[in-house]
Amino acid sequence: MEQYLLYVAIASATIASPGPGVVLTITNVLRYGFLGAIPGILGISGGMLCIATISATTLAAILAASAMAFTIFKFIGAAYLIYLGIKMWRLSSTFDLQIQTKQKSHKLRFAEGFLITLLNPKPIFFFMALFPQFITPSENYQAQFIALALTFSFLVVIVHCTYAIFLKAAKSGLSTPRGSKLISRVSGSFYMVFGVGLATSHKSV
Known part of the structure; x- marks a missing residue:
């Protein structure tokens, strides 16, 4: 396998870039702390x-060849993100971190x-x-x-845990009523933006 370190660098930069997963990790750290964010990170x-597995199966080929299949799949994902965004916006600005922890189980955070x-x-x-850029044809493909x-x-676990460690220091300030309202609104807005962006994205993106 050629240029493995280059692959690691590209993958790490991609994972660290803002996206729904990063927003979820940030939100979970601020609500539940470092350990409480682990289930979501593992999810x-x-x-x-x-x-990654699907990308090498016939489903990947179907999505690549069928605009209808891609459209259906992306709208399901977009609807879920928008739902989460609306849910975040409706949270009380004075939510209690302990109550939130009890209401949302580790299994739910993973899901x-x-x-x-x-x-x-x-x-x-x-x-x-x-x-394909990092596969050596002469070696075992699988x-x-x-x-x-x-x-x-x-790398997803490593990068998101790094986010969590840095955010842990800021938790005390952002878990105040004003801070919790800010993070709820910002996170909710990001989720809705990601959802709309996914719904309006083209197949070539």
Whole structure:
């Protein structure tokens, strides 16, 4: 497998760029702390691993060839993101962090991270475009693919945990009534923007 370190650099930069998964991690850290954000991070990582696998199956070919399939898939993802955005906007500006922790289980946080990632079709095309650049034709394709997919999933955990560590220091200020209202509105706005952007995106993106 050629230029593995270059792949790691590109993958890390992609993961660190603003997106629904990053917003979810930021929100979870501010509500539940570093450990409380781990289930969501693992969900995002698991979703990326599934997408990396899907990108090498017939579903990837179907989505690449069928505008209808892509449109259906992206609207499902867009609707979910917009739903989360509206939900965030409706949160009380004085929500209690302990109450929020009890109301949202670890399983639900994992599911949110998994669905936010899985219902976005764009990573499928990202993997389809990226993987071939780092595959050595003379070597075992399956082994290389597994290595690239697992690397990306592992990097998701590393990058998002890094976000969580830095955000932990800011939690005390942002968990005040004014701070919690700000993060709810900003996060909700981002989710809705991502949802609208996904719904209006073209297949070539």
